[in-house]
Each structure stands twice: as structure tokens, then as C-alpha cells.
Amino acid sequence: MVHIRPAQLRDIAGIGVDRMGEVADTSQRDYLRLENLDVDIPPDPExxxxxxxxxxxxxxxxxxxxxxxxxxxxxxxxxxxxxxxxxxxxxxxxxxxxxxxxxxxxxxxxxxxxxxxxxxxxxxxxxxxxxxxxxxxxxxxxxxxxxxxxxxxxxxxxxxxxxxxxxxxxxxxxxxxxxxxxxxxxxxxxxxxxxxxxxxxxxxxxxxxxxxxxxxxxxxxxxxxxxxxxxxxxxxxxxxxxxxxxxxxxxxxxxxxxxxxxxxxxxxxxxxxxxxxxxxxxxxxxxAETLPPYVAELQRRRDVMLDELAGLPVGVPAGGWSMLLRVSDFGLDGAAMSDRLLTHGVCATGMRGWGMQHGEHYIRFVFANEPVERLAGLGSRVRMALGL
The missing domain is CATH 3.40.640.10 (Type I PLP-dependent aspartate aminotransferase-like (Major domain))
Incomplete structure (x- = not known):
């Protein structure tokens, strides 16, 4: 039987996160996990x-x-x-x-x-x-x-x-x-x-x-x-x-x-x-009681990321869990940068299909799943991946 993709799936794009997560999960390497929206801060104990x-x-x-x-x-x-x-x-x-x-x-x-x-x-x-x-x-x-x-x-x-x-x-x-x-x-x-x-x-x-x-x-x-x-x-x-x-x-x-x-x-x-x-x-x-310390920790991680990537074309997140770096400034797309980062121990996701103008020109770093101590040193890895 020849499978013909239904019309409603014709323009459905892969999210990339699943592939990068599998790479990290199946590897013996201790990757810096910046690829998906997991969080290492536990829920309310109650x-x-x-x-x-x-x-x-x-x-x-x-x-x-x-x-x-x-x-x-x-x-x-x-x-x-x-x-x-x-x-x-x-x-x-x-x-x-x-x-x-x-x-x-x-x-x-x-x-x-x-x-x-x-x-x-x-x-x-x-x-x-x-x-x-x-x-x-x-x-x-x-x-x-x-x-x-x-x-x-x-x-x-x-x-x-x-x-x-x-x-x-x-x-x-x-x-x-x-x-x-x-x-x-x-x-x-x-x-x-x-x-x-x-x-x-x-x-x-x-x-x-x-x-x-x-x-x-x-x-x-x-x-x-x-x-x-x-x-x-x-x-x-x-x-x-x-x-x-x-x-x-x-x-x-x-x-x-x-x-x-x-x-x-x-x-x-x-x-x-x-x-x-x-x-x-x-x-x-x-x-209302449990959220403020969590938000403060996310902001702390964001600030460490900003310090690590200072001077690079990043967008400053006003909230949320992730930060984008425009890699097209260096002749790359997000997918190519993602592959390069793997060689430097960083798992991050490209964004093809995440928009018409901004998607594939960026790499996304999620800072919800790694503590500040592990985020330190990210900047040197990113710069090496960019060839700087």
C-alpha cells in the first residue's frame, strides 16, 4: 500500500526537540541539557x-x-x-x-x-x-x-x-x-x-x-x-x-x-x-506562595546565560524558560549550530518551522533544566562552536 500523507499534515513541521532529546538520552556523554522544556526544580511537595x-x-x-x-x-x-x-x-x-x-x-x-x-x-x-x-x-x-x-x-x-x-x-x-x-x-x-x-x-x-x-x-x-x-x-x-x-x-x-x-x-x-x-x-x-522562589531561580539562570553569551546576538528573555541566539550572523542556521554544539557537549535545538522570519536563523537554549553551576562555561563552548 502506498501511503499518501493527509492534506492536514502537509505543512506539519518537526519540533526538533524530540530528536535532540533522544541524542542526549541515548549517549554516554554528560551533555549540558539545553534542548527541551524539562525542569530540574521539583514540584510542590504537597x-x-x-x-x-x-x-x-x-x-x-x-x-x-x-x-x-x-x-x-x-x-x-x-x-x-x-x-x-x-x-x-x-x-x-x-x-x-x-x-x-x-x-x-x-x-x-x-x-x-x-x-x-x-x-x-x-x-x-x-x-x-x-x-x-x-x-x-x-x-x-x-x-x-x-x-x-x-x-x-x-x-x-x-x-x-x-x-x-x-x-x-x-x-x-x-x-x-x-x-x-x-x-x-x-x-x-x-x-x-x-x-x-x-x-x-x-x-x-x-x-x-x-x-x-x-x-x-x-x-x-x-x-x-x-x-x-x-x-x-x-x-x-x-x-x-x-x-x-x-x-x-x-x-x-x-x-x-x-x-x-x-x-x-x-x-x-x-x-x-x-x-x-x-x-x-x-x-x-x-x-502564589511557591512560585516566587522558582521565578527568582529562573531569572538567576537567565542572568548567568546573558553573562556567558555577552557580546553575541542574543535576545534577552523578559520571562519564560528559553533564550535565542541568532546564528545566521555567523553564516549558520539553527540545525547546523545544533550539530556543532553537540561536539562541545551542549544539546540545544534549532528552530526550523518555528516561524517564517526568525525560526531557522536561531538556536534555542532552555535554562530550566540545568543549575547555575553547570551553566558556567557555556559561553566558551558556544564561541568555539561558532568558530570564534
Missing amino acids: AVARTRQAASRDADNSYLPFVGQSRLREIAAAHVSALTGLSYDGRQNCVISAGGLSGILNVLLATIDVGDEVIVTDPTYAGLINRIRLAGGVPRFVPFIFHPGDVWTFDREALAAVIGPKTKAMLLMSPSMPSGAMLDSDDWQAVGDLCVRHDLLLIIDSAMERLTFDGRPVQHPVALPGMAERTIFVGSSAKELRMIGWRVGWIVAPEAFLPDIVAVSLANVVVPVGIAQDAVAVALERS
């Missing part, structure tokens, strides 16, 4: 204890409720309410998903038609771009502006110019992955104005929204006029709560969207892991 307890409870070994356990839905809704200043209800506004990316796909399947355009930033994690395509959508890219040695900035003029008659939604993340770029209040005002003017849906991937550096506040456009009815939040236990293996996320949306999101959720993964849900509820409820 959440771990609740997971162990849940593994032996019959009530947690269940498909029910299909939309997620009631306590987690209420806590997730309360969490989004506290950050936005609006009032969301767990029963009316929240569905639990099997991780954040599963939640993104479910929202896209529930809200866009084949051929609809969805605006994303450039660069954007290929997994998000792939999910737009799986849902039948067409990604439209708005490049961040790269400032070597400084933070990335949002191009509001480019955002306005990319909107066309087929544009249905924006899918935005702040801090954005992989650049660490953040939208400020003027950026969100522009987003809100355009969404209302063109009747667009706003999907916010809030997986990293509290991982902000240098005292930057968490900001949302949902309280702007006309935005509450058109904004959907998709959160995750993975990055902020450091519960990657639990595979739990949440969707908080206006009530009008819930029936279709539930329908897609039941037709897709059905339910997230039962024994993980209340542990996530514990961690999320306690996160």
Missing part, C-alpha cells in the same frame, strides 16, 4: 504527596467527571479570575484538558473553520503552529522585533497589517515561547482594539504568564471593552507548577464557548489523568 494518595483512591481512578474534577475546575476558574479581575465560574466557564497543548487544540477545533487564519507571533513554538494546521487553520505570522542584547518587542503595525477577511483569531502567549518576549499594556491595548474592530477571537496560551523577570507584571487585555466575551485562556500545570508529567491543563472561556469545547474534548482525549487532577489543584491553589 502536590507530590497528593498524587501518591490519589494513586490508591478509587475515586481518582475514574473517567468521571468527563469535563474534569469539580475542585480543580473551581480553583482554575478562581485563578484566572484573580489574575484578570473578572469573575469566572468553574462549572460554567472551565474544562480540564490533558495538558496545555491538548487544550489549545481542543479550543481551535471548537472555534475555527477550515481555511480560517489564526495570527501568531514569529517565532512561535512549532507545536502551536502545528495545532493550528491540524485544526484546518492557516497561521499568519507577526514577527517580534529582535534587538541583539536587549528584549524583543511586539510589532503593533505588523499586527494590524496582517489581518485580512479570513482572519478568525489570534493565538498569543506572553511571555512567548521560545523568545521570552512579553506584550506590554500598549501592546495588549492594540490587540484588544483590533480584536473588537475585526470581531476576532483571542486565545491566550497562559502556560508561562507568571514566569516574568525584572519585576514585570502579569497583564491581560480581557478587561478592555468588548474583550471578555471573546477571550479564552488555556493554562497548564507543566511550566508554572513544574508538573510536566502530570499532563493537566485547563480552559477558561466565556460560557457560550463551553458546549463546543466540551464536545471536542469528549471526542478527543476524553479526560486528563484522574490521579493527577487534585494534585494540580493543590499546587495551583498554593502557587
Whole structure:
């Protein structure tokens, strides 16, 4: 039988992280692991204890409720309410998903038609771009502006110019992955104005929204006029709560969207892991207390990375877990630089398919999975790989 790739997979790009992770996992070499979004900082101990307890409870070994356990839905809704200043209800506004990316796909399947355009930033994690395509959508890219040695900035003029008659939604993340770029209040005002003017849906991937550096506040456009009815939040236990293996996320949306999101959720993964849900509820409820030391450690690692790579064309992350180095300045693409770094004991990921303008010109370094002591000396390895 001759296999013909389905049309919806024609433009699906590999994420590269899986290949690099396998290289490091199967090697006997002690690579500096900067290639994927794992984290070496453990989750809240109370959440771990609740997971162990849940593994032996019959009530947690269940498909029910299909939309997620009631306590987690209420806590997730309360969490989004506290950050936005609006009032969301767990029963009316929240569905639990099997991780954040599963939640993104479910929202896209529930809200866009084949051929609809969805605006994303450039660069954007290929997994998000792939999910737009799986849902039948067409990604439209708005490049961040790269400032070597400084933070990335949002191009509001480019955002306005990319909107066309087929544009249905924006899918935005702040801090954005992989650049660490953040939208400020003027950026969100522009987003809100355009969404209302063109009747667009706003999907916010809030997986990293509290991982902000240098005292930057968490900001949302949902309280702007006309935005509450058109904004959907998709959160995750993975990055902020450091519960990657639990595979739990949440969707908080206006009530009008819930029936279709539930329908897609039941037709897709059905339910997230039962024994993980209340542990996530514990961690999320306690996160206002447990998050600040974790964010401070991430910022410390970022600062060490910046010191190591000083003088090279890097974008300064305003938040998140990763930092980008533009290797095209040295006649390389990300894939070639990735191969070179392996010879110097560093595992890092190229970004082909992570955007139209910025993707393959960069190498991505994740600083969530290595302590400061191991990050020291990275600069000399990078410079050797660049031939400097």
C-alpha cells in the first residue's frame, strides 16, 4: 500500500526537540541539557504527596467527571479570575484538558473553520503552529522585533497589517515561547482594539504568564471593552507548577464557548489523568506562595546565560524558560549550530518551522533544566562552536 500523507499534515513541521532529546538520552556523554522544556526544580511537595494518595483512591481512578474534577475546575476558574479581575465560574466557564497543548487544540477545533487564519507571533513554538494546521487553520505570522542584547518587542503595525477577511483569531502567549518576549499594556491595548474592530477571537496560551523577570507584571487585555466575551485562556500545570508529567491543563472561556469545547474534548482525549487532577489543584491553589522562589531561580539562570553569551546576538528573555541566539550572523542556521554544539557537549535545538522570519536563523537554549553551576562555561563552548 502506498501511503499518501493527509492534506492536514502537509505543512506539519518537526519540533526538533524530540530528536535532540533522544541524542542526549541515548549517549554516554554528560551533555549540558539545553534542548527541551524539562525542569530540574521539583514540584510542590504537597502536590507530590497528593498524587501518591490519589494513586490508591478509587475515586481518582475514574473517567468521571468527563469535563474534569469539580475542585480543580473551581480553583482554575478562581485563578484566572484573580489574575484578570473578572469573575469566572468553574462549572460554567472551565474544562480540564490533558495538558496545555491538548487544550489549545481542543479550543481551535471548537472555534475555527477550515481555511480560517489564526495570527501568531514569529517565532512561535512549532507545536502551536502545528495545532493550528491540524485544526484546518492557516497561521499568519507577526514577527517580534529582535534587538541583539536587549528584549524583543511586539510589532503593533505588523499586527494590524496582517489581518485580512479570513482572519478568525489570534493565538498569543506572553511571555512567548521560545523568545521570552512579553506584550506590554500598549501592546495588549492594540490587540484588544483590533480584536473588537475585526470581531476576532483571542486565545491566550497562559502556560508561562507568571514566569516574568525584572519585576514585570502579569497583564491581560480581557478587561478592555468588548474583550471578555471573546477571550479564552488555556493554562497548564507543566511550566508554572513544574508538573510536566502530570499532563493537566485547563480552559477558561466565556460560557457560550463551553458546549463546543466540551464536545471536542469528549471526542478527543476524553479526560486528563484522574490521579493527577487534585494534585494540580493543590499546587495551583498554593502557587502564589511557591512560585516566587522558582521565578527568582529562573531569572538567576537567565542572568548567568546573558553573562556567558555577552557580546553575541542574543535576545534577552523578559520571562519564560528559553533564550535565542541568532546564528545566521555567523553564516549558520539553527540545525547546523545544533550539530556543532553537540561536539562541545551542549544539546540545544534549532528552530526550523518555528516561524517564517526568525525560526531557522536561531538556536534555542532552555535554562530550566540545568543549575547555575553547570551553566558556567557555556559561553566558551558556544564561541568555539561558532568558530570564534
